[in-house]
Amino acid sequence: MKDWINIISFTYPHEAHLAKAFLEAHDIEVIIKDELTVQMHNFLSNAIGGVKIFVEKDKSEEALSLLEEGGYIDKNPSEEPQKIEVFSSEYKNICPYCGGANIVRKNLPGYTFALSILLLGFPIPFLKRVYYCYDCRREWKVK
Ligand SMILES: [Zn+2]
Structure with missing residues (x-):
């Protein structure tokens, strides 16, 4: 076994x-x-x-x-987490760092999010939106 x-x-x-x-x-x-x-x-x-x-x-x-x-794990986990910059709304479809369009909008569930699932059985909709670029692997927020 x-x-x-x-x-x-x-x-x-x-x-x-x-x-x-x-x-x-x-x-x-x-x-x-x-x-x-x-x-x-x-x-x-x-x-x-x-x-x-x-x-x-x-x-x-x-x-x-x-x-x-192979670069799948951050070699300096004690390092400060990357600060997420905020960009104007034109960067909902394009990456502000590399100009690539291979991006995805992802939710950033916080404590409130987990709590709302526990209490209500579904997530409350007003989550922070974070965008992620598959090309340069950076994250940002949009106003
Ligand atoms: Zn990019």
Whole structure:
């Protein structure tokens, strides 16, 4: 019986799949959990802890250092979180940093968000909107 442990969580399924493919290329078996839930309820991703990646316990250290080398994990987790800048409304469709259009609007569920699900059974609609660029991996807000 193998002992699987959760080594990292991703907000979006495609990020977890990239990491899975990367680890499997290094002969490490990977199990992804919560993926289905996240696809059905993308906005719930943060509330349930994202898409979790599991590996065998005795491979966990190797897997983590591989993910770090591959750039899937921030090497300086103690560093200040990136400050999110606010841009004018024209940057709802285009990235203000690289000019790319490969962007997505995502919710930033906070404490109120999780609480509203617990109390009301559904999220309240007035969430902060954050935009994310798949090309340069930066985030920003729009006025
Ligand atoms: Zn960009």
